[in-house]
Amino acid sequence: MRRKTQVRAAFVLACLLLIPRDALHGDERELILVAGQSNAVGFDAYAVELPADPADKDVLFWWRCGDPPPDEHDSTCRGRWTSLQPQPRGNPLARDSGASGERAFGLGRQYGNFGKPEGGFGPEMGLARELRAREGKPLAIVKVAFSGTGMRTDWNPADRGDGGACYRALVSETKAAIAAAHAQGVALHLRALVWVQGESDANAQDSPRYEQALRTMLSSLRKDLDAPQLIALLGVNTRFGNDRNPFVPKIVEAQQAIASTGNCCAYVDTAGAETLPPTHTHFTAAGTLDVGRRFAAALRKLEAANAESP
Numbered sequence: 190m191r192r193k194t195q196v197r198a199a200f201v202l203a204c205l206l207l208i209p210r211d212a213l214h215g216d217e218r219e220l221i222l223v224a225g226q227s228n229a230v231g232f233d234a235y236a237v238e239l240p241a242d243p244a245d246k247d248v249l250f251w252w253r254c255g256d257p258p259p260d261e262h263d264s265t266c267r268g269r270w271t272s273l274q275p276q277p278r279g280n281p282l283a284r285d286s287g288a289s290g291e292r293a294f295g296l297g298r299q300y301g302n303f304g305k306p307e308g309g310f311g312p313e314m315g316l317a318r319e320l321r322a323r324e325g326k327p328l329a330i331v332k333v334a335f336s337g338t339g340m341r342t343d344w345n346p347a348d349r350g351d352g353g354a355c356y357r358a359l360v361s362e363t364k365a366a367i368a369a370a371h372a373q374g375v376a377l378h379l380r381a382l383v384w385v386q387g388e389s390d391a392n393a394q395d396s397p398r399y400e401q402a403l404r405t406m407l408s409s410l411r412k413d414l415d416a417p418q419l420i421a422l423l424g425v426n427t428r429f430g431n432d433r434n435p436f437v438p439k440i441v442e443a444q445q446a447i448a449s450t451g452n453c454c455a456y457v458d459t460a461g462a463e464t465l466p467p468t469h470t471h472f473t474a475a476g477t478l479d480v481g482r483r484f485a486a487a488l489r490k491l492e493a494a495n496a497e498s499p
C-alpha cells in the first residue's frame with residue numbers, strides 16, 4: 190500500500206511539473222484556439238525575428254502544426270502544456286534534389302511547416318500578448334494548424350478520410366489539452382477560435398463552395414466541443430497570389446457573409462499587414478504579430494458589442 194501511495198504521489202508531481210509553475214496560482218483560464226493553414230502556422234514568421242516578451246511565460250500553450258495530413262512529422266508539444274513560445278520545425282519528408290546531394294522539401298504535401306530550420310510562430314503570439322496587455326487575464330492557447338490545407342481536402346468534418354483529418358486533429362487536440370489541464374487542476378473555458386485560412390480555397394473549384402463549407406465546419410466544431418456560442422474570428426491573407434488571384438475576394442466575401450449573420454463571428458481584415466515579397470504568400474514576423482493583434486482587437490470589440498446588446 191505504501192508503495193502504491195509513493196507511486197501515485199510521484200505521478201501527481203510529474204503532472205504538476207508539465208504546467209509552468211505560475212499557472213498553478215489560478216485554477217481557471219480562458220482558452221483560445223488558433224487554426225488554419227500556413228499563415229496560421231506562421232510559415233515565414235521566423236523565430237529569430239520575434240521580440241522577446243517575459244509575459245509569454247504566463248500563457249499556457251499547446252500546439253500541433255505541420256503538413257497535411259497530421260502525422261508523426263508534425264511539430265508538437267508532445268501532449269504536454271508548456272509556455273507560449275515559437276515552435277520548432279517538424280521533420281517533414283525530404284527528397285534528394287539532384288547530384289549535389291542537397292535535400293529539398295516537397296515530397297507529396299510535406300512543406301516543412303516553417304520556412305527556416307529554427308522554426309517560427311503564428312498569430313498566437315501577437316494575439317496573446319495583446320490580450321494579456323489589455324486584460325491581464327490568465328490565458329491558454331491551443332494551436333492546430335497545417336500548411337496548404339483547404340476546406341474540402343482537409344477540414345471537412347463529414348469526410349472520415351484524409352479530407353477531414355485536420356478537422357479531427359483540431360477537435361482531438363483541443364479535447365486532449367482541456368483534459369490534461371483538468372487533470373492538473375486548471376479549468377479551461379473556451380472563448381474563441383482564431384481561423385486564418387482560405388488561400389488554398391481561392392480557386393475556381395473551391396471558392397464557390399467556401400462559405401457553406403466553412404459554415405458547416407464551424408457548426409460541427411461548436412457541436413463537437415460542446416461550445417454552441419464559441420466566437421469565430423475569420424481572416425485570410427488578402428494579398429495571396431501577389432494581388433492577382435481573382436478568387437481571393439470571393440474568400441473574403443464568404444468570410445464577411447458568415448460574420449454578418451450572428452453575434453458569434455467577426456471578419457478580421459488583414460490588409461496592410463506586412464507580407465514577404467516577391468510572392469506575398471505569407472506574412473512576415475512583423476506582419477504575423479500585427480495580424481495577431483488585429484484578432485485580439487476584433488475579439489474584444491465583438492465581446493463588448495455583445496455585452497451591450499439587450
